Amino acid sequence: MKNIYKYILFAFAGILSLYWSCTSEEYDDYKEFTAGGEISYTEKIDSLKTFSGNNRIMIQGIINADPKITQF
Known part of the structure; x- marks a missing residue:
């Protein structure tokens, strides 16, 4: 019976940590x-x-063309 409470506690801690890690503050x-x-x-x-x-x-050299680069 005590093992069940331990697993429930670990599951709750995991869900709680996932909730806090997925906030939008980091993106702002x-x-x-x-x-x-x-x-x-x-x-x-x-x-x-x-x-x-x-x-x-x-100056002469080979530059690999990248279409996103417009100047350097």
Whole structure:
């Protein structure tokens, strides 16, 4: 009989912890930091080469295209 009360207590504690973990307060804090929109980061430039000239420089490399990236 005492074991049944132990299982009921554990079940109640589990349900109570699930209720507290699923509140909307966490989502409100998250929205504050993403108000400006998402930040998409590009990959590193592959095979980077630099060429010098008369008062100028040319940089050449391979960039994997991501359609979400418009400038860098």
